[in-house]
Every structure is written in structure tokens, then in C-alpha cells.
Amino acid sequence: MFDWKWDFTWEILPRLISATGNTLIAAGAGYVIAVVLGLMLALAQRTPSRAVTFTVREFVEFIRSTPLILQIFFVFYVGPQFGIRLSPWMSGMIAIGLHYACYLSEVYRGGIESVPKGQWEAAIALNMTTVQKYRRVIIPQAIPPALAGMGNYLVGIFKDTPMLSVIGVAELIHTANAIGSENYRFLEPYTMVGIIFLAISLPAAGLIRLFEGYVRRKLGL
Amino acid sequence: MLDKTGFPLEITGEDTPMVSFRKVNKSYGALTVLDDLDLDVAAGEMVSIIGPSGSGKTTVLRMLMTLERINGGVIYVDGKPLTHMPRGGQLVSANERHLRSRRADIGMCFQHFNLFPHMTALENCMEGPVQVLGLPKAEARDRSEELLELVGMIAKKDQHPSRLSGGQQQRVAIARALAMRPKVMLFDEVTSALDPEVIGEVTNVIRQLVSEHNLTMLMVTHQMGFARDISDRVCFFYGGRIEEQGPPTQLFGNPQRERTQQFLSAVREAV
Numbered sequence: 001m002f003d004w005k006w007d008f009t010w011e012i013l014p015r016l017i018s019a020t021g022n023t024l025i026a027a028g029a030g031y032v033i034a035v036v037l038g039l040m041l042a043l044a045q046r047t048p049s050r051a052v053t054f055t056v057r058e059f060v061e062f063i064r065s066t067p068l069i070l071q072i073f074f075v076f077y078v079g080p081q082f083g084i085r086l087s088p089w090m091s092g093m094i095a096i097g098l099h100y101a102c103y104l105s106e107v108y109r110g111g112i113e114s115v116p117k118g119q120w121e122a123a124i125a126l127n128m129t130t131v132q133k134y135r136r137v138i139i140p141q142a143i144p145p146a147l148a149g150m151g152n153y154l155v156g157i158f159k160d161t162p163m164l165s166v167i168g169v170a171e172l173i174h175t176a177n178a179i180g181s182e183n184y185r186f187l188e189p190y191t192m193v194g195i196i197f198l199a200i201s202l203p204a205a206g207l208i209r210l211f212e213g214y215v216r217r218k219l220g221l
Numbered sequence: 222m223l224d225k226t227g228f229p230l231e232i233t234g235e236d237t238p239m240v241s242f243r244k245v246n247k248s249y250g251a252l253t254v255l256d257d258l259d260l261d262v263a264a265g266e267m268v269s270i271i272g273p274s275g276s277g278k279t280t281v282l283r284m285l286m287t288l289e290r291i292n293g294g295v296i297y298v299d300g301k302p303l304t305h306m307p308r309g310g311q312l313v314s315a316n317e318r319h320l321r322s323r324r325a326d327i328g329m330c331f332q333h334f335n336l337f338p339h340m341t342a343l344e345n346c347m348e349g350p351v352q353v354l355g356l357p358k359a360e361a362r363d364r365s366e367e368l369l370e371l372v373g374m375i376a377k378k379d380q381h382p383s384r385l386s387g388g389q390q391q392r393v394a395i396a397r398a399l400a401m402r403p404k405v406m407l408f409d410e411v412t413s414a415l416d417p418e419v420i421g422e423v424t425n426v427i428r429q430l431v432s433e434h435n436l437t438m439l440m441v442t443h444q445m446g447f448a449r450d451i452s453d454r455v456c457f458f459y460g461g462r463i464e465e466q467g468p469p470t471q472l473f474g475n476p477q478r479e480r481t482q483q484f485l486s487a488v489r490e491a492v
Contacts, residue, residue: 116335118331118333118334119335119337121286121331121335122331122336122337124286124287124324125286125288125327125328125329125331126348126352126397126401127324127349127353127401128349128352129353130317132352132353136337136348136352137337140339141337141338141339219339220339220340220381220382220383220384
């Protein structure tokens with residue numbers, strides 16, 4: 001039935017593992033961008049300036065309503081027309097980071113809105129500045145309820161890295177394609193890619209849950 | 222000197238009230254919550270505010286803490302305008318910076334305590350002094366421990382609020398507010414969310430503050446006995462105005478207005 005070749009599997013494994021490293025770097029760097037930028041987007045939507053709030057909200061809606069792959073193409077192929085020349089790696093991480101920042105900003109927003117009104121009032125009663133209020137009172141309480149959503153998007157960003165193959169980032173799918181075309185065999189490389197994704201995603205989800213519990217205990221919540 | 226609408230830019234003189242509401246109005250849409258409120262509280266005075274729900278009593282405290290904006294009139298704290306600031310001989314609505322500079326005189330305790338759940342009792346008390354007043358940590362710690370001692374919570378200083386009972390949380394909240402060294406303390410129904418058996422531990426702390434400290438205090442409460450015991454003056458609010466006010470013996474013992482009499486007899490029946 002299946003014509004599975006073990007010797008071929010072992011032969012291509014080192015290349016796939018090295019590509020796994022690239023995938024993890026792309027996902028990790030993209031996620032760092034998304035976590036930081038997402039928080040800034042969420043906070044920008046709470047400024048008193050209606051112009052800022054409106055612009056940011058529309059931007060987030062725009063990014064969330066268009067495909068990631070289009071955004072990747074835009075950064076990589078259209079960017080140079082505006083004088084922004086980036087390597088495939090840079091383009092990919094920026095596009096994916098930006099895309100997920102918009103999703104994460106909604107997760108943060110939910111977290112921030114879940115902080116009870118009394119906490120905001122207590123911060124005012126202590127005469128805190130806006131920055132102190134967010135940094136010391138609101139964000140520490142907004143993060144724990146956001147952690148589950150943040151974890152989902154960590155796994156999501158990891159699973160979306162194959163899209164970077166379209167602009168030539170040597171992540172897993174790109175490497176599996178290359179191996180397949182060189183050897184006219186696709187069964188082993190694609191199967192292995194699936195197994196690698198599964199082997200990383202599943203434990204990651206579990207670790208995120210453990211981390212969530214740890215943070216809640218640490219904050220005394 | 223008066224502003225063109227007739228409000229003084231500053232209240233001066235020996236008997237300057239610590240808190241002064243002048244013709245203060247507050248409404249939510251068509252609903253008038255406070256109607257031309259005039260109320261002066263002298264330095265060191267303890268004023269209790271009682272009245273039926275919806276009479277605007279909590280709003281008085283919330284406006285003074287700048288949690289709510291007012292729609293008309295001016296509030297002064299220690300003679301200087303709180304809700305407004307002087308600009309070219311006129312009073313204009315206060316900006317955030319002015320509010321921050323004036324708000325430092327006021328501290329507040331809430332019905333639901335509102336302690337920061339991610340900080341221990343001690344950290345809750347140190348937060349304001351360290352972050353807002355810029356005190357060195359060691360000094361803030363000493364001050365906070367002293368206050369936790371005062372409210373009888375020093376043994377639990379390293380506990381998070383989730384591990385404390387309501388009465389204990391409220392006592393920490395009082396210490397937290399005091400740590401900012403306010404001139405005026407506001408107590409907004411601080412015993413309403415407590416189980417009956419722990420109300421005493423909170424009222425005893427407030428009693429102690431009244432007898433040993435020269436703080437100006439405004440308290441909204443449903444506990445008539447407590448208000449009667451410790452207040453210098455009691456204000457009965459009805460429909461957004463002060464229906465009747467006076468020393469507790471007079472207001473509770475010999476109320477003049479019919480609405481006050483009705484309210485007090487209704488409260489007595491409920492007990």
C-alpha cells in the first residue's frame with residue numbers, strides 16, 4: 001500500500017530538523033513583535049484622542065479582514081516600490097508579527113476590559129498617572145485572563161509560518177518542497193513535517209496552560 | 222476675587238472650610254442627581270451623609286474624589302478650587318494635571334475595598350507612596366507597617382487580598398488610603414459589603430481615626446447608630462439636596478422635616 005522508505009526518511013531528517021529551527025525562529029520573532037505591538041495597539045485604542053482611536057481600530061480591522069498571505073506579498077514585493085527593501089526573513093517576520101499583533105490587540109482589549117471598574121477608581125484615588133495606572137494596576141490584571149488567548153495565537157503563528165515559504169524563507173514546508181522536487185518523493189518529507197508540527201504544537205499548548213496557572217498563583221489571583 | 226460667574230477664585234480667611242461645595246450640580250442625562258448642592262466641611266470635622274438610595278449621597282464623595290465630573294458649580298478643597306482652575310482671572314474646568322495636583326489632598330475607601338489583588342497587603346499600602354509620592358522604599362515600608370499596625374493588620378501584611386476576609390480587606394484599604402497622608406478621607410459605605418460580625422472591626426478603626434487624628438472625614442453610611450456615635454454633623458440627603466442637617470443628637474433625636482422623620486422611622490423598623 002504505502003511505499004514508505006525509512007532510509008530516505010533518515011537521510012532527510014537532518015535537513016528537516018535544521019528547517020525546524022528556522023520555523024521556530026520565525027514564529028518566535030514574529031510572536032515577540034506581535035506581543036509588544038499588540039499591546040501598543042490595544043492601548044492606543046484607549047487614548048482620549050478620537051482620531052488615534054479611530055485610525056488604530058480601522059487599521060486593526062483592515063489587517064484582520066485581509067489574508068496573511070496578501071500581507072506577506074505586500075511587505076516583500078510592494079515594499080521596495082516605497083523604498084523599503086527587506087530580506088525575505090525580515091519581510092516575513094514583520095508581516096506575520098503585524099498580522100498577529102492585530103489579533104493579540106483584541107485579546108489584550110478583552111483582558112483590559114475584564115479589570116473591574118473599582119480597580120481603575122482605586123488607582124485614581126491613589127492619584128496615579130495614566131502610565132502608572134496601566135503599568136502597575138491594569139496590565140498586571142489584564143494579562144492573566146488574556147494568557148489563554150495569547151497561547152492560542154502562539155500556536156497559531158507557529159502553524160502559519162509555512163506561508164513564509166511563498167517568499168522563499170527556508171522554513172519547514174519550503175524545505176520539504178525542495179526535498180520533494182529533488183528526489184521526486186513527497187510522502188516522507190510532508191509526513192515528517194506534519195509529525196514535527198504536531199510534536200511541537202501539542203506540548204506547547206500544555207505548557208501554556210501550566211504557565212497560565214503559574215502566573216495566576218504568582219500574582220495571588 | 223470673584224470669577225465672572227460669581228465663584229471665588231480661592232477661599233481665604235481663618236475659617237476656610239476644608240471642603241466646600243458651591244452650587245454643585247450633577248445629572249446623568251435628564252436625571253438630576255445633585256441639585257445646587259451647598260456644603261461646607263470644616264477642617265477636622267466628621268460629617269456623615271445618610272439618606273435613601275438614589276438621593277445622591279455616594280455621588281457627593283465620588284465628585285470630591287474626581288471620579289465623576291460635575292455639571293455646574295465649583296468644589297473647593299482647602300480653599301483652592303478642585304474641579305476648576307484659575308485662568309486669567311476666571312475659573313475654567315480643571316485639566317488632568319490640575320486634578321492630579323489637587324487630588325493629593327483626598328483619600329477614599331470604597332464599598333468593595335478595591336484592593337489590588339496582585340499585591341500583598343503591605344504592597345497595596347506601599348504602592349501609592351512609592352509610585353506616586355516617590356518615597357524611598359524603606360520609608361514607605363515603615364509608614365505602611367505603622368498604618369497596618371494601626372488598623373490591626375500587621376500580622377497579615379504579606380497576604381494577598383484573596384486570603385483576607387472582607388473586614389480585613391477594608392482595614393487594609395483604610396491603611397492604603399491613609400498612607401498617602403490625605404487631608405480629607407472619604408468613606409463610601411465601607412461596611413455595606415461586610416458580614417455583620419466583622420462590621421465592628423472596621424467601625425472601630427474609623428472611631429480610632431476620629432478620636433486620635435485630626436482628619437476631615439466624609440462618610441456615607443447606612444449604619445445610623447455608628448453615624449450618631451462618631452459624627453460632628455449628619456446630613457440627610459433627599460432628592461439630590463440636603464433635606465436636613467445638624468448635630469447627630471438633634472437630627473436623630475428631634476428631626477424637623479417630615480422626610481427625615483419618615484426615613485428614620487423606616488430605618489428603625491428595618492432593624
